[in-house]
Amino acid sequence: MSKVGFRDRASAAIKSKEALATAAGAKRFTERRIQAAESFPAMEAARDEAQRIRLHTLANLDRYLEQFAQSATNAGNFVHWATDGEEANKIVLRIAEESESRLVVKSKSMVTEEIELNHTLEEAGIEVVETDLGEFIIQLAGETPSHIIAPVVHKTRKQIGELFAEKIGVDLTEDPEELNAAARFYLRTKFLEADLGISGVNFGVADTGSISLVTNEGNGRLTTTAPRVHIAVMGMERLVPTIRDLGVMLEVLARSATGQALTSYSTVITGPRQPDDADGPDELHIIIVDNGRSNVLGQSTAEILGCIRCGACLNVCPVYRESGGHAYGTTYSGPVGAVLVPSLLGLQDWGDLAQASSLCGACLEACPVRIDLPRMLIELRQRRVAQRLATPGLRRAIKTYAAAATRPTAFRVMMRAGGLAARFRPTTSGWMTSLPAMGKKWTSTRDFPSPETRTFHQRWKKSR
Numbered sequence: 001m002s003k004v005g006f007r008d009r010a011s012a013a014i015k016s017k018e019a020l021a022t023a024a025g026a027k028r029f030t031e032r033r034i035q036a037a038e039s040f041p042a043m044e045a046a047r048d049e050a051q052r053i054r055l056h057t058l059a060n061l062d063r064y065l066e067q068f069a070q071s072a073t074n075a076g077n078f079v080h081w082a083t084d085g086e087e088a089n090k091i092v093l094r095i096a097e098e099s100e101s102r103l104v105v106k107s108k109s110m111v112t113e114e115i116e117l118n119h120t121l122e123e124a125g126i127e128v129v130e131t132d133l134g135e136f137i138i139q140l141a142g143e144t145p146s147h148i149i150a151p152v153v154h155k156t157r158k159q160i161g162e163l164f165a166e167k168i169g170v171d172l173t174e175d176p177e178e179l180n181a182a183a184r185f186y187l188r189t190k191f192l193e194a195d196l197g198i199s200g201v202n203f204g205v206a207d208t209g210s211i212s213l214v215t216n217e218g219n220g221r222l223t224t225t226a227p228r229v230h231i232a233v234m235g236m237e238r239l240v241p242t243i244r245d246l247g248v249m250l251e252v253l254a255r256s257a258t259g260q261a262l263t264s265y266s267t268v269i270t271g272p273r274q275p276d277d278a279d280g281p282d283e284l285h286i287i288i289v290d291n292g293r294s295n296v297l298g299q300s301t302a303e304i305l306g307c308i309r310c311g312a313c314l315n316v317c318p319v320y321r322e323s324g325g326h327a328y329g330t331t332y333s334g335p336v337g338a339v340l341v342p343s344l345l346g347l348q349d350w351g352d353l354a355q356a357s358s359l360c361g362a363c364l365e366a367c368p369v370r371i372d373l374p375r376m377l378i379e380l381r382q383r384r385v386a387q388r389l390a391t392p393g394l395r396r397a398i399k400t401y402a403a404a405a406t407r408p409t410a411f412r413v414m415m416r417a418g419g420l421a422a423r424f425r426p427t428t429s430g431w432m433t434s435l436p437a438m439g440k441k442w443t444s445t446r447d448f449p450s451p452e453t454r455t456f457h458q459r460w461k462k463s464r
């Protein structure tokens with residue numbers, strides 16, 4: 001287990017200003033998603049179709065990866081395979097060196113966050129500029145994103161104004177339009193001077209070898225067309241079989257992420273610049289990254305690879321809303337992170353994230369591809385207990401309960417003791433707010449249902 005676990009990080013985060021900003025942002029996104037779904041009668045059918053496409057793709061991933069690599073190569077791209085983050089970073093560095101690139105512009109990409117690409121490039125003396133407004137702010141602040149689609153959901157306008165004044169020397173303002181204009185002015189020169197553009201990939205299309213990107217700021221298009229070379233880094237699971245399938249995914253993604261009918265800039269790129277094209281890069285490299293994903297394919301949590309990174313599950317999760325994304329201590333937060341990260345990086349260090357859920361089921365209800373997050377959270381918890389990775393207190397409690405529950409006499413004694421305790425400390429609400437001894441920790445954060453004063457057996461006997 002990591003030295004500082006989720007519980008400690010969350011305890012600190014809950015008291016911060018970030019938590020309030022996160023909760024407000026998550027609420028806004030949820031309201032927009034619900035509105036978008038209600039105004040699109042075919043939403044439920046589209047979700048069913050999107051789920052079918054993702055499950056089918058994962059079940060045939062080897063075949064679709066091969067087809068995608070072949071089609072992308074035929075379209076004039078260079079396709080590279082990386083087994084882990086280190087290898088992916090080395091490939092990027094090699095391309096940067098071969099193309100004599102000194103300035104890189106990046107559009108938003110979670111997989112490059114995952115493999116910490118920026119560090120590698122900066123260590124090699126290459127300047128990297130994030131061009132998504134949220135990512136740009138995060139980079140100036142020296143932080144990591146706290147949300148999959150809204151990296152600065154935890155920041156207030158005041159904080160961003162102060163940051164801009166300090167880091168890029170503009171007049172102090174909280175006005176969103178002025179802040180936007182300042183960022184646009186700063187980034188425009190970077191786009192024009194950049195040698196290399198790096199993007200993620202929202203979806204790769206197997207039969208055409210195309211890659212699809214969605215952004216709301218147009219920075220993705222500038223990143224992928226202005227510099228001489230474009231590198232697209234793609235998690236190996238991000239495929240759909242056909243362009244028609246891509247249409248379905250874009251429909252549910254935009255509505256679930258931001259509540260739009262379609263993201264402002266939905267781009268499909270098939271190959272580098274052609275002789276008659278007015279613009280575009282001379283070279284387009286696609287790096288397909290495994291980094292633990294093929295391992296997850298063999299696990300009972302493989303379904304999580306169907307995730308399309310819309311962020312809806314984060315926005316509805318009561319734990320995420322209270323603690324914010326940084327409490328998860330890793331790139332992916334919220335329910336998707338609580339399943340994906342332990343599956344990718346192991347239960348030993350990250351298993352406690354699976355506890356970061358109330359199992360209320362809101363994430364499953366919100367997920368556009370109907371990923372059964374609660375089922376996988378429970379499975380990870382079970383695995384953690386089976387591998388003896390749960391905290392000693394929890395293990396003791398489960399052991400004690402199991403010993404009593406498998407012995408009828410002991411179980412009866414336990415139930416009677418509970419009944420006596422309830423008579424001794426009656427409650428009007430039906431909930432106990434403080435328990436002694438081992439139960440203290442439980443009631444320090446939530447109430448415990450009061451036991452019945454008479455056991456089932458006692459009532460049964462009486463009724464007969």
Ligand code: SF4
Binds near residue numbers: 306307308367371
């Ligand atoms: S698990 Fe579902 S709801 Fe959560 S980010 Fe992925 S696609 Fe969206």
